[in-house]
Amino acid sequence: MLDFRRMIREDCLEKEDAFCTSECPFHLDVREFVKKVSRGSFNSAYRMYANAVGFPAIVSELCERPCEGACPRRDLDGAVALRMLEAASVRYASNTKPNNYNLPAKEGRIAIVGGGPGGLACALRLANKKYRVTICDMSSKLGGGLPRAMDPGVVLRELELQFMYESYSFVPDLEVTDIEAFASSYDAVYISTGNGGADFGFSGEGPFPMATRLPGVFIGEETAGASPVRRIACGLRAATVIESYIKTGVMKGAAAVPHTRMILDPEALRHSPPVAPLDGELYSKEEAAREASRCVRCRCDACVRHCGLMAYYSKFPKRLEEEIEATINPGTLDGNGTIVTRFISTCNQCGLCGTICPKGIDIGEVLRASHEALSEKGAMPWAFHEFWLRDMDSAYAERSSLAAPPPRRERAGSVFFPGCQLGASNPEYVTEAYRYILDKKPDTGIALMCCGAPAAWAADGAKHSESVRAIREAFDRLGSSEAILACPTCMDMFARYLPGIKTVLLYDVMALWGVPAVQGGGTVSVFDPCSARHKPLTRLSVRKILVESGHELEPLPYEGARAQCCSWGGQISTTAPNYSKWLVNNRVSEGDKPYVVYCSNCRDIFAGSGKPAKHILDVLFGLGDWTRRPPTQSERRRNRVFLKRALLREYWQGTEQGDEENMRxxxxxxxxxxxxxxxxxxxxxxxxxxxxxxxxxxxxxxxxxxxxxxxxxxxxxxxxxxxxxxxxxxxxxxxxxxxxxxxxxxxxxxxxxx
Amino acid sequence: MGEKMPSAPGKLTCGLCGVPLELIKAQFGYLGHKFHTEVPRCPKCGQVFISEELARGRMAEVETLLEDK
Missing domain, CATH: 3.30.2310 (YaeB-like fold)
Structure with missing residues (x-):
């Protein structure tokens, strides 16, 4: 568990920037910005944009759009036209005046060498914070190359607008040559002399703005040949760096921002053609909203997208990791704050999260281990699992359990282990399957027991060990170390806890040995149980059997390695009844065709919710129909008792009678x-x-x-x-x-x- | 049959003592917590009656609260 928890903290990509944000020189939170535009909140979008870029009217016109090059839509149907959305926010915001904060003047005196876009941006932010700012420029005007790059009228209006509540000094026609002497008159200096401007020997490779060897002197990116927009971004960052220097006296340039590690789930993208502005240049409000809606707000969310539990409770792994820590080790003496106890007990343990996470983080494993930790502390409410642990006891009770050698033999070559639920669902599943197996392999004994999954899911270590021991003893007694299993969950349990016993699934041997002639056919969907996720051969065997018996198969969105749990896994229905119902409804809505399953719990859960469903043994042995009502829990227990008696009667001259009389x-x-x-x-x-x-x-x-x-x-x-x-x-x-x-x-x- | 309402306490008598039940304080416990509340109870032997309304209503609410505490 510690490994996975460390992985969540270090490797989980949920908090990574979107690709566009990562490329944006201003690090604009594009997800939030497009959300505002898509709902038509242009004022709010503008305010956010202006805060990020300083001069929105200039940046929205000159930006080279690195965001669009990084947009995952680019190769599908065209990148989201972010710059045009930004221009729309500038055009349609009804209030573009900057905020006028009544802050006290600050002591620091800061000089900016160069009155181009970078210097102005730095000056704006420092003036916003009420530092005393002086801009010096070789020329007599502010703006550097901006008035040549775009409409000078727009530049002038924008500078007037953004500086309307701020004051600064401008020293024109001043060429600084001795930076050390110049800097001695100020608390800090920002060098922003533009392309080809003086760098005073402070060349470097960044990240920019960079601290120079002179105390209080910082230099921007422009001397390295950056565009006006990048210079503006650098100037804004310089204001932060300079303020930090003034407060702490530590000469520290900007930190490098790591590139995003985000991985987008391919299913996040659906085709959505770009919106072209009718007037050719500027979006209407409605067009902007539509274009903004094309943005999928990239985020690594495969877990929440595909795992029902994380989707239903809207919990991402990082938050979960914190809540799990607070639950297992509560900070208060009375244990308040154990916020995810129920959640921990609500995981189906299906393993899908670990399969779909691009980093392979298996939250289910974390929850399983957390469940064990809580159970060890006695902090897991008994009610969540008691019913199922008692059900397990009943499967082991004398009247239901059996470990018998093959008929007329003393030792078994193999043992048929159908699991506790198959016979509970329908005793004929077991009697017919056993008859079939004996016909092909007469040295097969039978064991009616539980594989221990309910105890593993309930994190009841003692009961689980007892069950593992009982199974091992039964196999030893029968002289076999080979099991033919009918339930993929049993197979997982054997693999994990009984590695000495060689296992094979019934459906694999049936595909090999041949199947009885089947009536019917038609188009069906195979619903793979979650426990078949890592059993590709069994998945193929089941499909082979169905195709050979005249069925056509229609795939489901989640199958194979992406199989989902029907809701049975972890036996969560007592812990989270509403979520459990929601899950079943989702599962049965995923395909129109009847489901064929090879886990009896899937069958009974789907049939119980009205979905036509058959176990593959129904198909092969002509047993139940598509709508057979699943037995009640009371009937399931009686079925187990009935099954044992039926087997004893058929193969071992049993004469045992039941206690049905009493129930009558x-x-x-x-x-x-x-x-x-x-x-x-x-x-x-x-x-x-x-x-x-x-x-x-x-x-x-x-x-x-x-x-x-x-x-x-x-x-x-x-x-x-x-x-x-x-x-x-x-x-x-x-x-x-x-x-x-x-x-x-x-x-x-x-x-x-x- | 459905989720029926309970009989009124006044009509309930203790099968052991033959006396009508009265509202008397009783003690309950769950997950290490204790509570006291008045429920219909035999004034002689203390036998308690919990209606379905109470079991599936307020009691279930408190059970859930304690499980999530």
Whole structure:
């Protein structure tokens, strides 16, 4: 985690300048400027531009437009015409008067040698700050070469406008020859003598303005042959450098500004042709706004663009890194400020961020490690993952789990490990797949267990180690170190935590061994599970199977190495239910065609939101249809129990009976069943709660309806049940739960006199 | 069935003691924090009743606040 956190701090490109800003001699914040123009705020745009360039009417006419050369639109459909937008801001701002700040006069006396564009810019900024400024020039007029470069009337009006509230002295016809003697009369001197002007032996390579060896004397870029616009920019920077010298006495020139390292996501650019001004020269307001809207405000934002979590919560990595630090190591004793606890637990752990980040920064890894750190401190709320950890326990329970050698054999060559959710979704997925495998490879045993992903996602180290140990022992007992897996997430877990077991996915062996004849066909989209991101062969196998079975494939915007999570990863639905729903809606809207998936969780989540979806085993074995309702959580647990019994009956002469009889004592209508499922309440837990209340007599009775209420602990949750007694059991009328515990209920009634 | 409103406390009696519930202070805890609030409770044995409205309303709000604290 520390490596990735260091990478976020040092390598993340979010804060890098846009290409145009990086090239701009004034470092104009173009993203902000075009935003103002695009919404027609010309006054605000002008003010920003004027602050950056000093003489907006001059710069907007003379600028050589290095920005346009750097614009990523240039090679696509034409660079954003920034100079014309700047000219539009000058033309359409209703108030171009400079601000008149009532500041006290400053002590420093500053001389500027050269009254051209650079000297004037420096003089303007220093005069703005109320320093005593003297401009000296060899000629009798100010402006240097500007009046020859453009309309002298515009130059004159602009100088008058920008200096309207400022005062300075002008010494004409003065040629400075002895700079040392000249400088001795001033606190600082800026040499801005223009192309071919005197450099007093202070030549250098910059960055400009440069500090010379004479205390207080600085020199601009113009002696190095810069254009008038670059000289203006240099003069503005010189004012800052000189002020710093006057305040600190330290001779320090301008620092070099590093070139932007920004990398633009290719998807940021969509074709948008340039707007040509109708009058040929100047944009109308509306044209300027349209042209400004072509700017995509370049920013390295691949993570926020593609990761649902960062997009939904609008959090860039740098901010996240700070918030994670404050959450893991809060600055206050009571732990206030743990601002991203929930966010940390909301990551699907899909790995897309690390794939799409041009620097390979995997925020998911940072969040995973942060989750572990918070869990170790006991600072992660138990409620976020308890339901899923109990689900994992149920997969390991005696009635659901199994580790059996191949039928009529003692040792297994391979072990089919379908994972805990495949059989929970539909037991036939497992029974049919196992039958197929045994037909091709009869020395295959079977293990009904959980790969440990829920514990890894919940950062429950103890439970996770227990699960890894159980799997290893099962494989040892069966005498095999080869697993055929059906779930790509299981495969990730095996690769990470059980490297001694060789794994292959069922779909890869099916592509190799051949598949049953399939009915149907049609056009479908393969929704790759996020855990197939680094499994290119499996992705190909699934497509091969589908094409060979008569399907046409329509690609999705996110597939293959850019696969997204269906929302299941990290089991985030309890932690962030609204985000989880938003994610599912996005996923199912990405393609019009029905989805074929090879992760049963993807299937059930999509089908649950109304999207036609089949697991590839549905397609191959003719099992569920496109709209099969996903089982409720209660049904999923029963399916696991059913699956174990079905396998034992078929292959190992099992005769075990279930406890369905007991569940029949509880009557629940359909709507209430859905409500229970929505709130992650299990029917068997509801029944246990009722039975426990009835046994202890701790019930509350509604005297009008005769309905009974009771509560009990289920894990750390408190379940409430409302029910009526029937002849042979109970009819549930409502159930709900809360996380807060009722404390000291048995000790007293809370009254002081009790 | 839906998210129904609870029965009024006046109609609720304790199944163990046979007496009507009254609004009495009770203690709750979550993530290391403790709270006291008045809820319908048996005045004899202390058995507590939490309505769905309270569980899914104010209690859920406080739970979320504490989780995000």
């Amino acid at each position: 004592r509880l009557v629940i209508n359909g709507d209430l069943r859905e409500k229970l499922d929505r709130n992650r309440m299990l029917e068997e837990d509801v029944l246990s709660t009722i039975e426990s209340c009835e046994k202890s007599g701790r019930v509350i009775i509604d005297t009008q309806t005769s309905r009974r209420f009771g509560h009990g602990a289920v894990g750390s949750m408190t379940y409430w049940v409302e029910y009526s007694l029937t002849e042979d059991g109970y009819e549930l009328t409502n159930a709900y739960s809360h996380r807060m515990a009722i404390e000291m209920e048995d000790i007293g009634n809370g009254r002081k006199d009790a």
